[in-house]
Amino acid sequence: MTGHVRLVGLVFLGGCVGTAVRWALEEAFAVPTGWPWVTFAINVAGSFLLGLLLELLVRGGADAGWRRAVRLGCGTGVMGGFTTYSTFVLEVDRLGADGELALAVAYPLVSVVLGLAAAAAGMALAARTTSGTTSERRETA
Amino acid sequence: MIGLLVALAGGLGAVARFELDSFVARRSRRSVPVGTVVVNVSSCLALGLLTGWVASHAGLDDLRTVLGVGFLGGYSTFSTASVEGARLLRAGRVRAALLHAGGMLVLSLAAAWLGLSITS
Numbered sequence: 001m002t003g004h005v006r007l008v009g010l011v012f013l014g015g016c017v018g019t020a021v022r023w024a025l026e027e028a029f030a031v032p033t034g035w036p037w038v039t040f041a042i043n044v045a046g047s048f049l050l051g052l053l054l055e056l057l058v059r060g061g062a063d064a065g066w067r068r069a070v071r072l073g074c075g076t077g078v079m080g081g082f083t084t085y086s087t088f089v090l091e092v093d094r095l096g097a098d099g100e101l102a103l104a105v106a107y108p109l110v111s112v113v114l115g116l117a118a119a120a121a122g123m124a125l126a127a128r129t130t131s132g133t134t135s136e137r138r139e140t141a
Numbered sequence: 142m143i144g145l146l147v148a149l150a151g152g153l154g155a156v157a158r159f160e161l162d163s164f165v166a167r168r169s170r171r172s173v174p175v176g177t178v179v180v181n182v183s184s185c186l187a188l189g190l191l192t193g194w195v196a197s198h199a200g201l202d203d204l205r206t207v208l209g210v211g212f213l214g215g216y217s218t219f220s221t222a223s224v225e226g227a228r229l230l231r232a233g234r235v236r237a238a239l240l241h242a243g244g245m246l247v248l249s250l251a252a253a254w255l256g257l258s259i260t261s
Contacts, residue, residue, distance in 0.1 A: 011159045012152040019151020019215040023144060026210065047223035054224055076159050076221075081151045083219035086184040087210065089249045090192060093257065108250070112242050115223035116230065123227060 007072050014077015022082050035103055036091040039084065040111055046083035047115040050075055051122025059130040143203055147211035154215025173237050174225045177218065178245045184217035185249040189256020196261055 022042055030038045053075055057067050088111060095104035162176035169175050188209055195205040222245060229238035 008156055008159065012156050014152075015155025015215045016148040016152035019154070019211055020144060020148035022214060023147045023151075023206075023210055043219040043223075046220040050220035051224050051227060072159070077152075077155050079220045080158060080218040081155045081215040083221075084214040085181040085217035085219045085222065085245075085249060086188040086213045086253075087217075088219060089181075089185045089246075089253045090188050092250060093189075093253050108246055111219075112223075112226075112246055115219060116226045116238075116242060119220070119223035119227035120230065123224075123231070 007068070010069055010073035011077045011080075014073040014075075014079075015081035016077075018078040018081030018083075022084065033098065034100070035107060036088075036095075039088055039091060040107070043083045043088060043111055044114050044118045046079050048118035048122040050079040050083075051119035052126050053079070053122075055123040055126035056130060059126060143206060146207045150207050150211030151215030154212040154217075157212075158216045158218060173229070173241055177221050177225055178241070178248070181217050181222060181245055182248045182252045184213045186252035186256045188213045188217075189253040189258075190260050191256075193257040193260030 025042060026038050030036070054071065057063070057071050057075075060067060063071060088108070092104055092108050095101075095107060158180050161180055165176035165179050166174070191205060191209050191213070195201045195209075222242070226238045226242045229235075229241060
């Protein structure tokens with residue numbers, strides 16, 4: 001139970017950090033009309049970083065101890081709080097309401113496709129950087 | 142001050158997502174991860190409700206920022222959705238990946254629209 005509380009605390013702290021960074025970026029750069037570049041960049045970059053992080057952790061060893069702490073604090077917390085699905089979807093609705101129909105169709109499709117590609121690229125980069133150590137580990141295992 | 146409240150609300154949102162996702166994962170026998178779908182669709186419904194409600198009530202912009210940008214932004218996640226979809230693609234499960242990514246998007250758009258319709 002105390003272990004669970006500790007892990008929830010990591011998710012909370014990470015979520016605070018990720019949300020604060022997203023809020024600061026939206027405050028500094030967001031524009032009220034047109035393509036929502038800030039959310040777009042946050043979501044694609046966050047997908048890449050989470051793909052990279054989770055794949056590095058999976059390849060490093062079992063999901064326990066410090067690996068689980070990093071996964072929950074940095075992955076579930078920071079990256080989950082940094083990226084947002086609700087703001088993204090409400091932006092699609094706003095583009096539609098503004099009469100920007102081409103953007104209202106393109107924005108969600110491009111975001112989701114590039115998000116998948118970015119996550120896959122992060123996972124592939126993790127696979128490349130750890131391929132040596134993983135094969136060594138398999139040989140000794 | 143508002144930034145601190147947004148950050149704390151985001152932390153609470155992330156904890157709510159973690160708990161709900163774990164709860165769904167324990168009960169789901171599906172091989173497609175549905176926890177993130179439940180989280181994101183419900184966050185879009187809630188943000189639609191909040192956005193429509195705040196639009197018809199003056200002076201609640203700070204509340205909208207703390208709950209909408211903070212809590213619901215921390216609760217919903219785009220990156221986990223992308224990684225889950227990419228893992229399905231890597232496993233060769235192209236149809237499941239398209240259903241996961243496309244289904245989540247369509248349901249979330251419908252949920253946001255429903256929320257906005259109810260309160261505005």
